[in-house]
Amino acid sequence: MTKPDLETFSDRVYYIVSQVPFGHVVTYGQVAVMAGHAGAARAVGNLMKNSISAGLEIPWQRVINAQARISFRGDMHRADAQLALLRQEGVEFNQALKIDMDTFQWLPDDVFWEADDHS
């Protein structure tokens, strides 16, 4: 896979999320690591939120939290939409609204970006 020469954290995040396969999910923390900024999970969440107002067309619904659940810390309206979208993709939720990560989590073989020591 040839990855674009993206410099900024946000551009990398948007690129990574755009690569998540239909019917699969990734966690905020996972995306942060893949973008070379482990620990920036919270920032990833902010970017997903911004992506909407920015009008970016990315599969933001495929990004969930480390508990394998949709984050309801944002507005419920968005959470409901996310749940519906994922179900449409075939992603299944158990009674506790949790996703079976062994089945649906996207674990790419390729390394996107190595960890950034500074920046």
Place this chain on the structure above:
DNA sequence: TTAGTGACTGCAT
């Protein structure tokens, strides 16, 4: 340049 913010996390209660 600085302070505030939040779609996060892991650990402790």
Place this chain on the structure above:
DNA sequence: CATGCAGCCACTA
């Protein structure tokens, strides 16, 4: 299993 809380971090005003 459910809360609470203190780090963490890029983005914005």
